[in-house]
Amino acid sequence: MNRLSALVMRFLSGEISVEAFYSAYEHIYNFGTDPAALTGEEARVFETLFDVVARYSPFEDEREAISFYCDEKQIREVALTAVEALGLNTPGRRE
Secondary structure (H helix, E strand, C coil): CCHHHHHHHHHHCCCCCHHHHHHHHHHHHHHCCCHHHCCHHHHHHHHHHHHHHCCECCCHHHHHHCCCCECHHHHHHHHHHHHHHCCCCCCCCCC
């Protein structure tokens, strides 16, 4: 399992907060991942997740004013979709 997959699993299992996930995912995706080491599907899935993670805002008033921003629920939903697309065991859903 690569570092991005492991990080997603830690987030979905509740081991780390959305804030910790957001920060670590952006850093690992941008600076700690060799794109050549990813399969085409992994690259597509992780890019899709990055596009949502990069729009995370912990501030409800900011999300209400600017619909571009995402909340924790949206991040979790896309992370679950990523895990399923990669064929990993889903740690569990939090509603």
